[in-house]
Amino acid sequence: GELFANGKVDTAQLIDKLIQRAPSAAQDSSDQPALPLQDVTIIGGGPAGASAAIYSARKGLKVTLIADRIGGQLKDTMGIENFISVSKTTGPELSGALQSHMNEYEITFKEYLKVTKVEGGDIKSVTLSSGEKIFTKTVIIATGANWRELGVPGEKENVGNGVAYCPHCDGPFFKGKDVAVIGGGNSGIEAALDLAGMVKSVNVFEFMPDLKADQILIDKAVAKPNITIHKNVATKEISATNGKVSAIEYIDRATDTEHSLKLDGIFVQIGLIPNSGFLGDLVEKTRFGEIVINEKCQTSEAGIYACGDVTTVPYKQIIISMGEGSKASLSSFEYLLAEGDRLEEQFYSESADAIAIAS
Numbered sequence: 001g002e003l004f005a006n007g008k009v010d011t012a013q014l015i016d017k018l019i020q021r022a023p024s025a026a027q028d029s030s031d032q033p034a035l036p037l038q039d040v041t042i043i044g045g046g047p048a049g050a051s052a053a054i055y056s057a058r059k060g061l062k063v064t065l066i067a068d069r070i071g072g073q074l075k076d077t078m079g080i081e082n083f084i085s086v087s088k089t090t091g092p093e094l095s096g097a098l099q100s101h102m103n104e105y106e107i108t109f110k111e112y113l114k115v116t117k118v119e120g121g122d123i124k125s126v127t128l129s130s131g132e133k134i135f136t137k138t139v140i141i142a143t144g145a146n147w148r149e150l151g152v153p154g155e156k157e158n159v160g161n162g163v164a165y166c167p168h169c170d171g172p173f174f175k176g177k178d179v180a181v182i183g184g185g186n187s188g189i190e191a192a193l194d195l196a197g198m199v200k201s202v203n204v205f206e207f208m209p210d211l212k213a214d215q216i217l218i219d220k221a222v223a224k225p226n227i228t229i230h231k232n233v234a235t236k237e238i239s240a241t242n243g244k245v246s247a248i249e250y251i252d253r254a255t256d257t258e259h260s261l262k263l264d265g266i267f268v269q270i271g272l273i274p275n276s277g278f279l280g281d282l283v284e285k286t287r288f289g290e291i292v293i294n295e296k297c298q299t300s301e302a303g304i305y306a307c308g309d310v311t312t313v314p315y316k317q318i319i320i321s322m323g324e325g326s327k328a329s330l331s332s333f334e335y336l337l338a339e340g341d342r343l344e345e346q347f348y349s350e351s352a353d354a355i356a357i358a359s
Contacts, residue, residue: 044142046072048308050098051325057105064108071095138332141306143275154238162245167191174265183269184211204229297328
């Protein structure tokens with residue numbers, strides 16, 4: 001039969017595939033009662049989005065949270081040992097705790113859905129993959145970022161079994177073991193330096209003939225006795241034995257010779273892809289796609305805020321994202337104190353005018 005899905009796909013993607021095969025299974029948004037004008041609409045259900053939702057709901061605001069899955073990438077994290085006050089937990093456990101905490105408040109959830117379009121102006125509109133349109137006074141974008149993948153055999157299959165993307169989060173699980181870091185930019189060399197203090201050995205693999213990292217970082221890495229740097233090499237495959245990563249297969253691009261190196265873990269450090277494409281040119285973004293924000297999480301569009309890994313804020317960490325989510329919520333509340341009543345009156349006045357014209 002025809003291949004339905006390959007590798008990791010999120011719930012929203014699976015639902016999209018099912019709808020493509022059986023359009024009649026799609027939920028007709030016209031059957032759903034329209035939401036009243038929302039005070040805050042949050043896009044994203046990870047740590048930043050959950051924090052923003054809780055803070056907003058505690059202010060007594062009308063809050064809707066849209067997410068393809070509550071927890072986001074957090075659900076794929078095999079272990080968390082740096083979440084302050086909780087010595088050890090897992091991604092799925094923390095995701096469940098976020099959901100339970102949010103369930104204590106009056107929050108409207110739109111789960112297993114993606115946002116296809118956001119329109120600015122005084123009253124913002126958020127269009128969902130179901131066709132539903134939500135009107136809102138403010139928007140908080142907390143869609144996170146995806147780690148850029150190598151795209152080689154054995155990568156997706158071994159995420160959580162030796163393939164990792166966050167050295168700060170997962171490095172301690174490889175204490176005393178042999179690991180590789182893929183990528184010779186600043187993030188790759190910083191990861192190697194971070195890991196070198198806890199693992200047995202680090203092999204850095206860079207595709208280009210020269211490292212792209214800052215020279216000061218390169219000098220530090222070269223000085224470490226347990227860091228080996230391989231330049232001008234291409235990763236071909238990640239091998240596993242008994243369900244655990246056991247080796248990396250690579251090619252020396254200068255000689256076209258194939259090599260295999262036994263190891264226990266591989267950290268892919270070739271960049272992040274912010275989930276901001278659906279916004280188009282609505283807000284200012286960097287050339288990498290990160291949403292530009294100020295110290296209050298305000299974007300270039302009034303009433304639209306952003307927080308967490310999708311933004312220019314450095315250090316992509318759970319606890320930082322949570323803090324940014326609460327900050328975005330407090331900033332949106334400050335905006336609503338000044339503009340909320342005016343926006344409410346404007347929206348319902350325009351709605352009444354539209355009904356009068358239609359009749």
